[in-house]
Amino acid sequence: MHLSSLMADLPGPAVSTDLTITGLTSDSRAARPGFLFVALAGVKVHGARFARTALEQGAVAVLTDAAGAGMLAADGVTAPVLVSDNPRRTLALMAARFHAPQPATMVAVTGTAGKTSVAHFVRQIFEHCGHAAASLGTIGTITSNGKTYGGLTTPDPVTLHQDLARLAGDGITHAAMEASSHGLDQYRLDGVQLAAAGFTNLGRDHMDYHATMEDYLAAKMRLFTEVLPSGGTVVADPVEPYADRVIATCRARGLRVLTVGERGEDLRLTGLRHSGFSQVLTVATARGDYKVSLPLAGRFQVSNALIAAGLAIAAGEQTGAVMRSLEDLKGAPGRLELIGCKANGALAFVDYAHKPDALDNALAALRPFTQGRLVCVVGAGGDRDPGKRPMMGAVAARRADVVVITDDNPRSEDPALIRKAMLEGAPGALEIGDRQQAIETAVSLLEAGDVLCVAGKGHETGQIVGDRVLPFSDHDAVRAALGMGDKA
Numbered sequence: 001m002h003l004s005s006l007m008a009d010l011p012g013p014a015v016s017t018d019l020t021i022t023g024l025t026s027d028s029r030a031a032r033p034g035f036l037f038v039a040l041a042g043v044k045v046h047g048a049r050f051a052r053t054a055l056e057q058g059a060v061a062v063l064t065d066a067a068g069a070g071m072l073a074a075d076g077v078t079a080p081v082l083v084s085d086n087p088r089r090t091l092a093l094m095a096a097r098f099h100a101p102q103p104a105t106m107v108a109v110t111g112t113a114g115k116t117s118v119a120h121f122v123r124q125i126f127e128h129c130g131h132a133a134a135s136l137g138t139i140g141t142i143t144s145n146g147k148t149y150g151g152l153t154t155p156d157p158v159t160l161h162q163d164l165a166r167l168a169g170d171g172i173t174h175a176a177m178e179a180s181s182h183g184l185d186q187y188r189l190d191g192v193q194l195a196a197a198g199f200t201n202l203g204r205d206h207m208d209y210h211a212t213m214e215d216y217l218a219a220k221m222r223l224f225t226e227v228l229p230s231g232g233t234v235v236a237d238p239v240e241p242y243a244d245r246v247i248a249t250c251r252a253r254g255l256r257v258l259t260v261g262e263r264g265e266d267l268r269l270t271g272l273r274h275s276g277f278s279q280v281l282t283v284a285t286a287r288g289d290y291k292v293s294l295p296l297a298g299r300f301q302v303s304n305a306l307i308a309a310g311l312a313i314a315a316g317e318q319t320g321a322v323m324r325s326l327e328d329l330k331g332a333p334g335r336l337e338l339i340g341c342k343a344n345g346a347l348a349f350v351d352y353a354h355k356p357d358a359l360d361n362a363l364a365a366l367r368p369f370t371q372g373r374l375v376c377v378v379g380a381g382g383d384r385d386p387g388k389r390p391m392m393g394a395v396a397a398r399r400a401d402v403v404v405i406t407d408d409n410p411r412s413e414d415p416a417l418i419r420k421a422m423l424e425g426a427p428g429a430l431e432i433g434d435r436q437q438a439i440e441t442a443v444s445l446l447e448a449g450d451v452l453c454v455a456g457k458g459h460e461t462g463q464i465v466g467d468r469v470l471p472f473s474d475h476d477a478v479r480a481a482l483g484m485g486d487k488a
């Protein structure tokens with residue numbers, strides 16, 4: 001593709017040289033002959049440092065910011081250099097153009113907790129409505145034909161648009177994706193054509209990356225103020241933390257806002273009762289009232305399911321078909337997932353709660369199923385927001401009857417120090433660093449009527465220690481401790 005057509009009408013530099021571009025990358029290690037290398041100012045380093053390597057590998061031009069251009073000039077780079085005020089956004093828009101097409105109907109969801117669940121639900125609803133659908137996010141890219149695992153919740157724009165083009169090529173017409181705050185802050189999904197965008201909630205997370213909660217909210221808000229086009233619809237549950245701010249901002253922008261839940265106007269939750277592990281919802285809509293048996297435990301899943309339903313409706317699906325599809329929803333792997341029970345009937349769940357609010361909700365959701373004690377095994381990841389550690393310890397101590405503090409992914413940190421920080425919030429807890437052993441101990445403690453929640457790693461299949469990923473699955477560890485065998 002000619003560089004001039006790739007950049008036509010995009011915010012950024014006017015292109016005087018008309019080179020043929022064979023690919024785009026912001027990682028010098030992926031540069032190939034004919035590529036445009038996009039040198040980005042990173043969290044750790046400026047990509048301009050690697051421009052020479054990219055050019056040596058065959059890249060024919062560099063797109064960067066003013067600081068990068070200065071570095072390139074100082075470095076004596078003679079290849080064409082294009083300067084943009086916002087090369088991350090320019091890259092995202094170019095990637096969408098270069099790796100077109102994308103599925104015709106796309107929605108995105110952001111929020112501190114619930115993104116993976118909502119995206120997983122929207123995919124199932126689209127499929128129920130007869131479409132070939134996909135979901136993209138933390139647990140990978142999923143279609144009815146299987147899944148591929150990516151690594152990031154919102155991939156870099158080049159990977160994202162390659163993936164979307166592959167899906168569109170495979171006949172996928174509908175897709176739901178997670179928009180992480182990092183992804184939004186770094187303009188990773190600015191090239192995606194969205195029909196609707198959902199907001200779940202905002203709570204403490206990523207305070208290592210965002211300076212304040214307001215900065216964190218501002219990153220999330222980009223989905224609604226900048227990424228979603230003016231004809232798009234926003235879906236939110238007004239009861240959820242910070243939803244009022246999102247709704248007010250979207251209304252001020254003139255966007256259509258579809259609200260759900262107890263205070264929702266479009267999918268209003270007028271009744272909710274438990275029936276075993278299911279929840280029976282009564283939902284009032286402009287098309288009449290619906291009674292739906294949602295086969296998922298946890299109050300938060302009601303909000304997630306209604307936001308997913310709202311997104312599907314906003315994307316053009318019929319209310320009746322959407323409401324009926326909720327009866328068949330399956331939870332995302334590792335999200336309040338019932339793994340099995342002990343011979344005495346005690347239940348064991350795995351959940352991905354790795355932040356205070358999520359842990360609070362997960363443990364609260366399990367209390368109604370607990371006749372005896374609620375036992376919680378939990379740790380916190382290294383190289384991530386240290387401030388959440390005592391808070392998570394305190395939540396576990398308040399909500400559970402027995403707490404076992406263990407290791408999550410220590411990454412480059414000393415796991416003993418992470419546990420120590422968590423124990424500040426949970427002084428009476430047991431401390432067992434080895435996660436397998438912590439799970440075995442917790443299972444051995446379970447008596448009839450007890451419930452176990454192993455929190456923090458959900459679907460993960462590895463434990464990151466230093467820079468090594470050791471095979472580890474909470475799912476398998478719980479099954480083994482229950483005597484169900486190693487594998488599902």
Ligand SMILES: CC(=O)N[C@H]1[C@@H](OP(=O)(O)OP(=O)(O)OC[C@H]2O[C@@H](n3ccc(=O)[nH]c3=O)[C@H](O)[C@@H]2O)O[C@H](CO)[C@@H](O)[C@@H]1O[C@H](C)C(=O)N[C@@H](C)C(=O)N[C@H](CCC(=O)O)C(=O)O
Pocket residue numbers: 026027028029039040041042043044045046047048050151152153154155156157180181182183186188
């Ligand atoms: C902190 C963070 O978000 N970093 C992301 C960011 O990297 P960066 O631009 O800051 O990278 P950097 O290391 O400073 O390097 C600067 C530039 O030099 C380039 N480079 C670097 C080395 C080299 O040899 N050659 C080269 O060209 C890099 O490609 C980069 O463009 O942009 C990269 C490309 O999009 C991402 O891969 C990278 O994600 C890292 C791997 C990461 O761990 N991110 C996590 C924190 C993340 O994004 N998580 C979110 C949230 C999950 C949640 O909600 O809980 C997610 O969406 O997954």
Ligand SMILES: Nc1ncnc2c1ncn2[C@@H]1O[C@H](COP(=O)(O)OP(=O)(O)OP(=O)(O)O)[C@@H](O)[C@H]1O
Pocket residue numbers: 111112113114115116117118138153178200201300301303304332334335336351352353354357358359361362458
């Ligand atoms: N709507 C919600 N409100 C509060 N907690 C929730 C909600 N939905 C899910 N959770 C909790 O958060 C955990 C993670 O849920 P999920 O994976 O759907 O969220 P996420 O936003 O994708 O998280 P991440 O950013 O880590 O990928 C769940 O295991 C559950 O404990």
Ligand SMILES: N[C@H](CCC[C@H](N)C(=O)O)C(=O)O
Pocket residue numbers: 153354380381382384408409456457460
């Ligand atoms: N997407 C999240 C996942 C955290 C999962 C938890 N197990 C941990 O390692 O902290 C992050 O990268 O912060």
Ligand SMILES: [Mg+2]
Pocket residue numbers: 115116137138139153178
């Ligand atoms: Mg997720």
